[in-house]
Amino acid sequence: MTPTDSTGSAPGMKARLRADLTAAMKARDPLTTGTLRMALAAVTTAEVAGATAKELTDQEVTAVIAKEVRKRAEAADAFAGAGRAELADKERAEAAVLTAYLPTPLTDDQLGELVAESVQAVGTDTGGPVTMRQMGQVIKGVQARADGRADGSRIAAAVKAALA
Numbered sequence: 112m113t114p115t116d117s118t119g120s121a122p123g124m125k126a127r128l129r130a131d132l133t134a135a136m137k138a139r140d141p142l143t144t145g146t147l148r149m150a151l152a153a154v155t156t157a158e159v160a161g162a163t164a165k166e167l168t169d170q171e172v173t174a175v176i177a178k179e180v181r182k183r184a185e186a187a188d189a190f191a192g193a194g195r196a197e198l199a200d201k202e203r204a205e206a207a208v209l210t211a212y213l214p215t216p217l218t219d220d221q222l223g224e225l226v227a228e229s230v231q232a233v234g235t236d237t238g239g240p241v242t243m244r245q246m247g248q249v250i251k252g253v254q255a256r257a258d259g260r261a262d263g264s265r266i267a268a269a270v271k272a273a274l275a
Contacts, residue, residue: 124172124212125154142201146208153179173213173259180209181262217261219269222253226266226273229253243274 128151135143157175158167167175183206190199217225229252234241241249249270250263257266 124169142204143208146205150176150179150209176209176212177259180206214260217257222261222269225253225256226269230273246270246274
């Protein structure tokens with residue numbers, strides 16, 4: 112029997128996290144166990160945040176995991192800057208565990224193609240040349256097409272370079 116999430120559909124991201132947590136516990140892997148427990152806690156927190164509790168979609172779970180990876184990277188930088196190399200290494204290792212659950216990131220060429228398509232789409236919508244004033248519209252279009260596979264700062268930099 113395959114694991115299913117609480118909606119009864121095919122196994123999703125949250126079910127995969129739970130299954131991998133169980134496997135890590137059985138393998139007595141403290142790093143993976145702790146990291147997945149924190150990730151599941153973050154997902155649960157996101158589910159109950161707001162006025163009503165809701166089940167997150169796989170895309171929303173992926174966004175929560177990406178946020179956790181960013182937190183780990185920032186913490187690793189802070190620890191490294193403070194001379195705490197052992198804690199920085201631990202944060203980097205946790206980020207590596209969580210990165211396995213993220214979709215493969217876009218290459219610079221793929222991101223450039225998405226930016227070009229979005230610039231063209233905004234240009235046809237506005238009926239004129241795209242300037243820095245429409246940068247927000249272009250970024251929004253690229254983010255919709257990137258589907259969480261590119262960091263917002265990378266998208267912004269690519270759009271800025273294309274519009275400059």
